[in-house]
Amino acid sequence: MAKHHHEGAGPSQRQLRVGELIRRTLSDVLMRGDIHDPDLNRMSITVGEVRTSSDLKVATAYILPLGGHGADDALAALRRNRGELRRAVTKDMTLKFAPELRFAIDDxxxxxxxxxxxxxxxxxxxxxxxxxxxxx
Structure with missing residues (x-):
């Protein structure tokens, strides 16, 4: 089966599916406070969207803290816990490899x-x- 890559084409169905799965899983992990960081667990963070690279090796989560305040603190806390978040998110998923998690503000x-x-x-x-x- 040949793959056709069109410049400017939108994400594939697989990218959309994996992105949404990561978004839901990451939201659950943050809501349950599974990460051992009291600063992060004090924050209420919405994960609006997760976009994956075409090879699914990088997943960028677009986040917004509740009320839109403290975005920089939220990003810093997420980035500080990137490794633990990556493990928590991907342990329930059946991907060949755990994508690198990146975080950005959802604007x-x-x-x-x-x-x-x-x-x-x-x-x-x-x-x-x-x-x-x-x-x-």
Whole structure:
């Protein structure tokens, strides 16, 4: 079976499946406080998405601390516990190898807020209002 790699193509079904499995497992590990770090266990961290590299060797978890505050502390705590998190996440998974875990801040909520603010601008509302078109 030949594999076709298209530049700019989205992630494969396998990448999406593995990413979602890692996301759920990582969320559970963090929620249960399985990691032996009191700083990390005090934080409430949401794992919004996990993206894997095409070879599944690297998994980047996009995280957001509850309320969006203390993002740098959350990243530092996750990075400090990367090895233990990797073992905890992959021990229940049937992958050939445990992917390297990387962490980044999930900024999708910021982008949604920006979009909402954009749609609230009077000039944009005017351009989007269908009633305005019928006034000829």
């Amino acid at each position: 999708t909520f910021d982008r949604m807020d920006d979009t909402r603010r954009l749609f609230d601008r009077p000039d944009v509302k005017r351009d989007l209002d269908p009633a305005e078109d019928d006034e000829d």
